[in-house]
Amino acid sequence: SPSFSSVIHVFTRDDMCNTSVRMRDPQRVEETLRCMQKAGLNTLQVISDFDMTLTRFARNGKRCPTSHNILEISKMISSECKEKLKDLLDKYYPIEIDSSKTIEEKLPLMVEWWTRAHALIMQQKIRKDQLTLAVQESDAMLREGYQEFFDCLNQHSVPLLIFSAGLGDVLEEVVRQAGVFHPNVKVISNFMDFDETGVMTSFKGELIHIYNKREGALLNTGHFEELRSRPNVLLLGDSLGDLTMADGVQEVEKVLKIGFLNDKVDERLPSYLNSYDIVLLKDETMEVPNAILDFLVAD
Numbered sequence: 001s002p003s004f005s006s007v008i009h010v011f012t013r014d015d016m017c018n019t020s021v022r023m024r025d026p027q028r029v030e031e032t033l034r035c036m037q038k039a040g041l042n043t044l045q046v047i048s049d050f051d052m053t054l055t056r057f058a059r060n061g062k063r064c065p066t067s068h069n070i071l072e073i074s075k076m077i078s079s080e081c082k083e084k085l086k087d088l089l090d091k092y093y094p095i096e097i098d099s100s101k102t103i104e105e106k107l108p109l110m111v112e113w114w115t116r117a118h119a120l121i122m123q124q125k126i127r128k129d130q131l132t133l134a135v136q137e138s139d140a141m142l143r144e145g146y147q148e149f150f151d152c153l154n155q156h157s158v159p160l161l162i163f164s165a166g167l168g169d170v171l172e173e174v175v176r177q178a179g180v181f182h183p184n185v186k187v188i189s190n191f192m193d194f195d196e197t198g199v200m201t202s203f204k205g206e207l208i209h210i211y212n213k214r215e216g217a218l219l220n221t222g223h224f225e226e227l228r229s230r231p232n233v234l235l236l237g238d239s240l241g242d243l244t245m246a247d248g249v250q251e252v253e254k255v256l257k258i259g260f261l262n263d264k265v266d267e268r269l270p271s272y273l274n275s276y277d278i279v280l281l282k283d284e285t286m287e288v289p290n291a292i293l294d295f296l297v298a299d
């Protein structure tokens with residue numbers, strides 16, 4: 001059964017190009033993992049962001065789509081609307097990853113991006129039954145090793161909450177088409193409302209954007225209440241906004257935060273190291289989360 005040294009081996013491997021694992025405090029990571037292992041898998045829950053955390057950021061140098069992008073570049077969207085959505089992406093994505101701006105400075109601009117994009121999407125008479133094809137025709141890609149990750153959690157009945165500011169209907173389809181939408185998976189995200197003919201009319205509930213996952217978590221107290229007996233959390237994200245995803249967990253004991261740092265790595269590394277326990281630099285795989293699960297399984 002895997003020992004901590006085998007996890008460390010994955011953490012410190014230097015044989016793989018473009019892959020690197022950083023930790024602010026490796027000893028604390030080890031202590032946290034040992035506590036989690038001792039407490040057992042029946043005390044664990046996993047909370048993960050979706051876009052660019054469970055999905056790949058890039059492949060062969062080309063960006064992979066977010067759940068928004070999958071819809072935005074699909075046949076369902078008119079070319080005029082596509083152009084407007086692309087302009088929004090070009091304007092706001094650089095702000096999202098700008099390390100010279102604070103979260104407080106970025107927040108209103110991110111709300112503006114989501115609000116404007118969703119207003120455009122709502123005008124497009126999206127058909128629910130066309131989402132399957134949009135995902136099939138996209139380059140959406142879960143990270144290498146996703147099957148092992150999803151299957152392991154399911155096999156051990158560990159709940160996986162996918163908490164996304166993306167498009168819930170689209171991301172669920174990505175997970176379904178990958179064959180890993182197991183019964184232990186729950187999704188909190190922006191879901192569409194459809195009329196009786198299957199045409200989208202609006203979005204359900206409160207908007208989830210990159211910086212209000214804490215509020216989103218607190219709106220879902222029922223989910224976390226059900227998981228009261230699971231105070232240990234493995235959190236996976238790619239944005240500093242993802243760090244609050246576990247804020248709804250009741251009587252939390254240990255939280256291990258794993259951050260995928262995909263873009264503008266040098267500028268953003270200090271803030272990621274400050275806030276995530278483990279930072280994965282340009283790592284397109286689930287190798288580290290899987291090594292951690294292997295370690296936790298072996299109690």
Ligand SMILES: Nc1ccn([C@@H]2O[C@H](COP(=O)(O)O)[C@@H](O)[C@H]2O)c(=O)n1
Binds near residue numbers: 051066067089096114
């Ligand atoms: N119109 C938009 C708005 C946001 N995005 C990207 O979605 C990501 C958020 O989804 P998570 O699953 O990561 O919560 C965010 O990082 C934005 O870059 C987009 O592509 N289009």
Ligand SMILES: [Mg+2]
Binds near residue numbers: 049050051052053239
């Ligand atoms: Mg993300």
